[in-house]
Amino acid sequence: xxxxxxxxxxxxxxxxxxxxxxxxxxxxxxxxxxxxxxxxxxxxxxxxxxxxxxxxxxxxxxxxxxxxxxxxxxxxxxxxxxxxxxxxxxxxxxxxxxxxxxxxxxxxxxxxxxxxxxxxxxxxxxxxxxxxxxxxxxxxxxxxxxxxxxxxxxxxxxxxxxxxxxxxxxxxxxxxxxxxxxxxxxxxxxxxxxxxxxxxxxxxxxxxxxxxxxxxxxxxxxxxxxxxxxxxxxxxxxxxxxxxxxxxxxxxxxxxxxxxxxxxxxxxxxxxxxxxxxxxxxxxxxxxxx
Numbered sequence: 001x002x003x004x005x006x007x008x009x010x011x012x013x014x015x016x017x018x019x020x021x022x023x024x025x026x027x028x029x030x031x032x033x034x035x036x037x038x039x040x041x042x043x044x045x046x047x048x049x050x051x052x053x054x055x056x057x058x059x060x061x062x063x064x065x066x067x068x069x070x071x072x073x074x075x076x077x078x079x080x081x082x083x084x085x086x087x088x089x090x091x092x093x094x095x096x097x098x099x100x101x102x103x104x105x106x107x108x109x110x111x112x113x114x115x116x117x118x119x120x121x122x123x124x125x126x127x128x129x130x131x132x133x134x135x136x137x138x139x140x141x142x143x144x145x146x147x148x149x150x151x152x153x154x155x156x157x158x159x160x161x162x163x164x165x166x167x168x169x170x171x172x173x174x175x176x177x178x179x180x181x182x183x184x185x186x187x188x189x190x191x192x193x194x195x196x197x198x199x200x201x202x203x204x205x206x207x208x209x210x211x212x213x214x215x216x217x218x219x220x221x222x223x224x225x226x227x228x229x230x231x232x233x234x235x236x237x238x239x240x241x242x243x244x245x246x247x248x249x250x251x252x253x254x255x256x257x258x259x260x261x262x263x264x265x266x267x268x269x270x271x272x273x274x275x276x277x278x279x280x281x282x283x284x285x286x287x288x289x290x
Contacts, residue, residue, distance in 0.1 A: 005029075005057030005161040006044075006085055008077070010132060011092035012125055013063065013111055014102045016142045020092060020154045021061045026246035027158035028056035035060040037072040041079050057161055064111050070128055077135070090157070091129075091136035096122055098143040152243050167241050168278045169248045173207070173265040175257025175285040184251035186236075188229065188264075193222055196259040206286050207262025216263040226264075230271055257285025 007029070009020050018033070025031045030048060040060065048055070062069060080087045094102070099122050103110060112128070113121020133139055138157065142150055172181050180187065196202035196212050205212050216222060240248055250268070254260035262283050269281040 004055070004086070006080065006087040007057060007059040007158075007161075008062055008087065008089045009059060009092070010062045010089065010129075010136070012094060012099065012122075012129060013065075014099045014106075015092035015094045016145065016147075016150045017061055017063065017092055019147055019150050020090065021059060023151045023154035024057075024059040024158050027155055029059040029158065030055045030057070031059045031061070033061035034065050035062050036066050037062055037069050037076045040076050044085070056158070064125060064128065073132065088138065089132075089136040090138045090140070090154075091133050092140050092142055093126075093133065094141060095143045148243055156242075167237070167245055167248060168280065169237070169250065169272050170280040170282065171265040171269045171272075172249060172251050173257055173261035173281075173283045173286070174251060174253050175255055175261070175288065176253050177255060178257060178285050178288065180253065181251055181284060183249060185249050187251040187253065190225075190252060190254050190260045190264050193225075193254075193260050193264070194219060195255070197256065202259070205259075206283075207259045207264075207266060208283075208286070212259055213263045213266070216260050217267060222264075226267060230268070233268070233272070257283070257288065262286055 007024060009017050009024070011017055021031050021033055032043070035043070062073065064070070077087075077089070096119065100118060103118055110118055110121040110125070112125045116124070140150075140153065145153065172184065174181050176189070176191070193216055196205070196207075196215050199215065202209075202212050202215060207213065207216065217226070237248070252261045252265045252268070265281055265283065269279055272279045
């Protein structure tokens with residue numbers, strides 16, 4: 001456990017700690033939010049549901065939601081240091097104006113403003129956390145960050161501790177006549193390619209059969225399309241990774257989802273797999289009666 005990276009995500013309420021914790025989870029970390037600081041040493045003695053080699057590290061969300069945090073964190077952080085745990089403390093903050101705007105949008109109660117107004121609560125919290133900010137390894141002012149920008153920034157930090165978690169890319173072939181699958185990020189319509197359905201000896205076969213693959217893919221129209229589309233994917237995938245995206249789903253559709261979309265999905269899946277990405281493939285409509 002001592003060789004497993006431990007990250008403490010802390011800071012001001014409304015500064016984006018939940019976004020940061022989600023980013024670490026997407027990067028393969030075992031995450032626990034609102035962890036009482038005093039329980040951390042005991043937690044590290046417990047067996048996890050996953051083997052150490054299956055996780056990139058452990059990330060804890062700790063802040064003033066837990067009443068004993070200010071009292072307990074100095075001793076607990078000293079414990080990590082004295083016992084040679086590899087750990088980092090990430091502190092998130094934001095300007096008063098930004099925090100007021102965020103709380104007005106979410107309409108949530110500030111944990112330190114129960115008996116005072118919001119601004120007084122924000123100022124009191126900043127005062128209470130001023131010492132912790134100075135002790136932290138990384139301090140990020142999120143005032144000018146969008147949610148996506150903050151996630152990308154945190155994912156970049158998390159990737160420095162591990163390479164376990166890669167973005168997963170899934171291909172779904174389908175037939176437009178049966179509807180477009182939900183939650184697709186990119187969709188391509190391949191009904192412009194030659195249709196094996198009208199070839200008697202190919203009609204009952206699928207895009208996983210070699211004869212159908214050759215018919216669909218071994219022509220100038222298909223070859224030109226696949227070259228341009230794989231070039232597009234080569235350009236887009238690193239950009240999605242940089243934004244901290246954990247999953248990318250590409251839909252490939254034809255009329256019935258049995259021939260052309262299946263063959264193209266298989267080609268793209270094999271192309272991505274050769275480039276060492278974590279990839280999956282699903283032929284949603286391949287067994288339907290045409």
